Amino acid sequence: MSRTTVHRKIDAPADFVFRTVAEIDNYSKAIPHIVNVEFLSDVRRGVGSRFRETRLMMGREASTILEVTEYVENERVRLVSDEGGTIWDSVFTVSPVDGGTELMLVMDAAPYTFKSRILVPIMKFVIRMGLVKDMDAVKEYCESS
Numbered sequence: 001m002s003r004t005t006v007h008r009k010i011d012a013p014a015d016f017v018f019r020t021v022a023e024i025d026n027y028s029k030a031i032p033h034i035v036n037v038e039f040l041s042d043v044r045r046g047v048g049s050r051f052r053e054t055r056l057m058m059g060r061e062a063s064t065i066l067e068v069t070e071y072v073e074n075e076r077v078r079l080v081s082d083e084g085g086t087i088w089d090s091v092f093t094v095s096p097v098d099g100g101t102e103l104m105l106v107m108d109a110a111p112y113t114f115k116s117r118i119l120v121p122i123m124k125f126v127i128r129m130g131l132v133k134d135m136d137a138v139k140e141y142c143e144s145s
Helices: 014-022 024-030 114-144
Strands: 002-010 034-039 050-057 060-072 076-083 086-097 100-111
Touching: 002 114, 014 024, 014 076, 014 086, 014 100, 014 114, 024 034, 024 050, 024 114, 100 114
Parallel strands: none
Antiparallel strands: 002 100, 034 050, 050 060, 060 076, 076 086, 086 100
């Protein structure tokens, strides 16, 4: 298993930061390289929400199906995806600190195919850079709204 953790201190209220990362309609506004979101469930927020997210990655569109598997209002949200022979388990946690919010993202990648066991460690740097870019975009969005 591979774990990547990214933190950001955001000068915005914790409930606003939480809604930004936990509600895909808001998250897709914050992340400029998300080009489309298609809901695959009737649930659009909280546990059971499933959606296909399409992003521009290295000049190409890539889609991923994600499901919200844990949702604790104003505290944490977990998104899980099974893509490319790997289970991607991402947890956003929000904590009020010093008049702002500490946002933490922990992504665990559990490869289960031979190919993904080789590729995930090689791609760790690229994955981390993508997560950093997402967290920077969330910070900018929350602080400018």
